Amino acid sequence: MEERLQKIISKSGIASRRAAEALIKEKRITINGTVVTELGIKVDAMRCTIAVDGRIIAQEEEHVYLLLNKPKAYLSTAKDDRGRRTVLDLVLGIALRIYPVGRLDYNTTGLLLLTNDGALTNGLLHPKQEVEKTYVATVKGRIDETALQRLRTGISLEDGVTAPAKVRMLERTNGLTKIEVIIHEGRNRQVRRMFAAVGCDVRALMRTNFAGLSLDGVKCGAYRLLTKGEVDRLRLLAGLLR
Structure with missing residues (x-):
């Protein structure tokens, strides 16, 4: 399921949504190795590798x-x-x-x-x-x-x-x-x-x-x-x- 990148980062505990926006503007976040520049981007966290300053964030496992x-x-x-x-x-x-x-x-x-x-x-x-x-x-x-x-x-x-x-x-x-x-x-x-x-x-x-x-x-x-x-x-x- 796709969610806004800011929300995913917030759920991981790395930063608040507002702080996550600042991280994106500072080009400190990558998805599958590519630097993110778009604030409103949506991604599927279970299918992508998201990193902040090169550190991969742990994603919440899909629950059943x-x-x-x-x-x-x-x-x-x-x-x-x-x-x-x-x-x-x-x-x-x-x-x-x-x-x-x-x-x-x-x-x-x-x-x-x-x-x-x-x-x-x-x-x-x-x-x-x-x-x-x-x-x-x-x-x-x-x-x-x-x-x-x-x-x-x-x-x-x-x-x-x-x-x-x-x-x-x-x-x-x-x-x-x-x-x-x-x-x-x-x-x-x-x-x-x-x-x-x-x-x-x-x-x-x-x-x-x-x-x-x-x-x-x-x-x-x-x-x-x-x-x-x-x-x-x-x-x-x-x-x-x-």
Whole structure:
């Protein structure tokens, strides 16, 4: 995407837009080795080598944002030394290096974001942002209201007491109970450990929503690109926009 040269230089942190104009007038900027003399020039920073006083400026990597419906038996990591399948094996045609935003357990399914935007990833996962994640747990047998209330008020685990969760029962069929749980923490295997603490055996766990995004229209094992509006909302939740 082409942008004004002054804007590109400003984004790189070298100088303000006004100062960048002065650098152009002083013939201190080159594009692909050619001195720039035109103030209003537009260039594609990802396809050109821009230098100030002979020093090449680092360009911001193009960002990509994917929503994946993760199946069971895939690792939420970029690679595995033991050769096991990872979620990146499901993503084809993406040339840029991307990585998961947080993790889903090996046998947990559902919504997983992948990106190369480090600032967004850090913001969405930072505890102070309290970004909500919704799970549907299928547990063996019946779970009573006392256990549900314990989940709502906080469960004492080995790494501390969990924050209050939003919990509601969805259905009971064939000896199994489906329960929706909404949390904003991101501890390792947190939902499974919470249910284990109240004596429940989780037979299946699926994340259905993260940061306001849902799996609507995305089949298991498939993915889609996020829209600009969705990315902007994520950046707002991550504390990157005011």
